[in-house]
Amino acid sequence: MLKKIFLPAILVILAYGFWVSPHFKEIAAGVAIFLFGMITLEEGFKVFSGGMLEKILQRSTDKLYKSIGFGFITTALMQSSSLVSVLTISFIGAGLIGLTQGIGIILGANIGTTTGAWLMAGFGLKVKISAYAMPMLVFGVILIFQKAKSLKGIGYTLTGLGLLFLGIHYMKEGFETVKETIDLASFAVGGFKGLLIFIGIGILATVVMQSSHATIILVLTALSVGQISYENALALTIGANIGTTITAIIGSLSSNIDGKRLAGGHFVFNMVTAIVAVLFIDQIIVVVDSISNTLGIAADNHTLKLAVFDSFFKVMGVLMFIPFVDRLVAFLKRTIRSKHVPEVQKRDHAKFLNEATLELPTTAMAAIIRETKHLYENAFEVITHGLNLKRSNILSSLPLDEVIKDTYTEGAFDIDDFYNRNIKGIYGEIIDFSTKAQSLMSPSDIGTLYKLKLANRDIVEAVKDTKHLQKNLIKYTHSPNEHIREQYNGIRRDLAELLRTIHRISTAKEEDEIIVLLSKAKLHTEKYDILANGTLDNLIRNRLITNEMATSLMNDSTYAYNISTNLIAMAEIIFVDENNDLKELGTDTMVLNEEDVKTILKEEK
Structure with a gap:
């Protein structure tokens, strides 16, 4: 019932936003193009992956630190922790990796998402990246229509990157245009109340877009033109980290029992990390300011400071969980079990075949x-x-x-x-x-x-x-x-x-x-x-x-x-x-x- 209501409600809200504010169209179009770019980039990855994934997995995930490294690198390349989560569930469902390895990949993927924030804050907001987008799109689309697998893969990758850059451009332009008519920063809410409200907004935005990366990029573009406050941007980042677990949970519904356990582990990890961040937000802000000063980041450069916060927040969570991975696996196996079937009715079913x-x-x-x-x-x-x-x-x-x-x-x-x-x-x-x-x-x-x-x-x-x-x-x-x-x-x-x-x-x-x-x-x-x-x-x-x-x-x-x-x-x-x-x-x-x-x-x- 909820699924039937969700999509029409989103469409109605978007239609209302287009009607109320013509400037909203540019922001929404930027988000849509950005998301489509991520999908295209994912297709490029799938074309290139071929039959090498199993080999890479076997060599790169036999130790926890290798699993974390694998998650970090693949997320940094694909710029999508949601995709890595879904693919990891797929790997577990096929029996390519175990639950401990899967959790390691998820931990690494969380850190990998920080690379997008750094690229956006350090490069994307300072350079007119739409100039790079057009050539990428032209060459990319031409290569997509080639028969050679390698050329097709390059085409999807170039097109995906071009769409990402173009989407960021439209989001930034949209927020700058909106600023001329309405100051969204005036709706900022301070204190603990504001923290909780904007965490909720971050969760909702990520669930709607099915991408924490897209949410953080949207937050950075809004922050760069002063449309949201720095404190509210921090809360939105925490909310995006929680919201990304929804994608993993949805992806696990069609997986086997270990896939469901992995989604549960992902949820536990992100929720605990978020709770710690909320409880110690003031202390974390002090640490972020200190790291920013050490890196030579100006006190008023909130976009780069947000990237520092994102990195510190996620690395902190991974370091907290590494000593408890085995206990987390044991907890998940105890709490998430396959349904018991009476012996009289028992039939053996496929163990590895799932959507x-x-x-x-x-x-x-x-x-x-x-x-x-x-x-x-x-x-x-x-x-x-x-x-x-x-x-x-x-x-x-x-x-x-x-x-x-x-x-x-x-x-x-x-x-x-x-x-x-x-x-x-x-x-x-x-x-x-x-x-x-x-x-x-x-x-x-x-x-x-x-x-x-x-x-x-x-x-x-x-x-x-x-x-x-x-x-x-x-x-x-x-x-x-x-x-x-x-x-x-x-x-x-x-x-x-x-x-x-x-x-x-x-x-x-x-x-x-x-x-x-x-x-x-x-x-x-x-x-x-x-x-x-x-x-x-x-x-x-x-x-x-x-x-x-x-x-x-x-x-x-x-x-x-x-x-x-x-x-x-x-x-x-x-x-x-x-x-x-x-x-x-x-x-x-x-x-x-x-x-x-x-x-x-x-x-x-």
């Missing part, structure tokens, strides 16, 4: 990769139970002969129920999410996405083949006929070995090791094909098994063979060079192909 991860093609792809691995984890469980094996034994170093002796149950495992609860839903969510993500991706990414879809299909097919295999597996592993019993236990042993190999592949760090393991798995699968190696013919010819047993064994060996080939095909896609986000799938050519396998088998005969 927040669609923010970037990189995070969308990473989410699909991790969800595919999640699907395989569930499939691993159902396949092991279907083979009457224990998962813990397969993952151990226990000899395979011992693994197949330690059975899971005497009866049949309900694969249909497990499939419906833990496989089918996730598979459907992956396919649906992939369709949405595809519209944002480049042709090369779409090719990778297609391979991932095939990997998911292979996982599902392996589970279905396990279901077909299970019936006779239970029957003949308890048969008095030692020959048929040996063959079915051989199937169990071979599949157990394959599952163990795939687990080793999934945990291997070196690409060479992965390639060797995949090659051995392919060779093993072909080598134990009972139709190709003559085992079945020998059993039938020597009348060691009945015709019924032979038919069952032939069909079931095909199911086992299909399970093996599907799982190997899946492993080639999702476990080859994970750190490169599947960009190096060309290394598949180093794994034994079908012709190589046949050649090796012929040489062994």
Whole structure:
């Protein structure tokens, strides 16, 4: 209900402002152009980011100080802490980073926003930046229409900067024009009451514009022409810092539980920092004056002093919170929990697929990769139970002969129920999410996405083949006929070995090791094909098994063979060079192909 009222109310207020004061149009247009410039600059960042984000994240956020530095640099480059907050939620939703790393990025982003205030106060208000805006817009728009990704990225960046400069120009001109007819500074409110009122106005302005950066730039332009008092500008800055958390909270609504916790952490951090600033505002002003004097800033240069305040206020908040980050993470995990689902109704759902991860093609792809691995984890469980094996034994170093002796149950495992609860839903969510993500991706990414879809299909097919295999597996592993019993236990042993190999592949760090393991798995699968190696013919010819047993064994060996080939095909896609986000799938050519396998088998005969 509130959302339905909010937009019409803003439009009515703007229309009324245009009608009452023609000068208000120039200020509003300046804000609109500035915000559109930020959006365009964000697009430029997304074009340039490509598939490098995951690499940069892994190298730049493994320590808290690195996370803070990453947040600072990205915010300084993009001039938007709101965007960095939303992207960080997207990173967490995709499983690229953890909650502690995310909070570190948010802390750094808070400091990063101060660079915009310094650029504006030190440069933007003293130089006619509209002169720089026009060439940027001309060159930028031309480059946007080019096909080359790099040129398009440069075009968006230039256009975004041009619009930012143009927006600042119109805001400044608008306030100077308004000053001729009305002195807004006459509405200044002093004391603690004024502090609270203007903090509220700062929050409201930031919520409306969805950008604390835009609010601070607007405050600086108004302050530069004397339309607001210095004390009220300080309060507006504090309010803008609180208001920016609203964007993060809105962005977290479509994320997973850790994304919601990050938004909660962002809110706690900004609120506590604001409360401290309000309680010690007089002392902070004294410190700001002292720092300004040290830097040689004149006492009446309120715009630069506001930039000093903004920096001190935000750095102070980060320094306060650094020792308590771990406690904050623990508090967020205790207080913000996922909804409990009764065991009877419980269904496993996608962990990493959410609207927040669609923010970037990189995070969308990473989410699909991790969800595919999640699907395989569930499939691993159902396949092991279907083979009457224990998962813990397969993952151990226990000899395979011992693994197949330690059975899971005497009866049949309900694969249909497990499939419906833990496989089918996730598979459907992956396919649906992939369709949405595809519209944002480049042709090369779409090719990778297609391979991932095939990997998911292979996982599902392996589970279905396990279901077909299970019936006779239970029957003949308890048969008095030692020959048929040996063959079915051989199937169990071979599949157990394959599952163990795939687990080793999934945990291997070196690409060479992965390639060797995949090659051995392919060779093993072909080598134990009972139709190709003559085992079945020998059993039938020597009348060691009945015709019924032979038919069952032939069909079931095909199911086992299909399970093996599907799982190997899946492993080639999702476990080859994970750190490169599947960009190096060309290394598949180093794994034994079908012709190589046949050649090796012929040489062994």
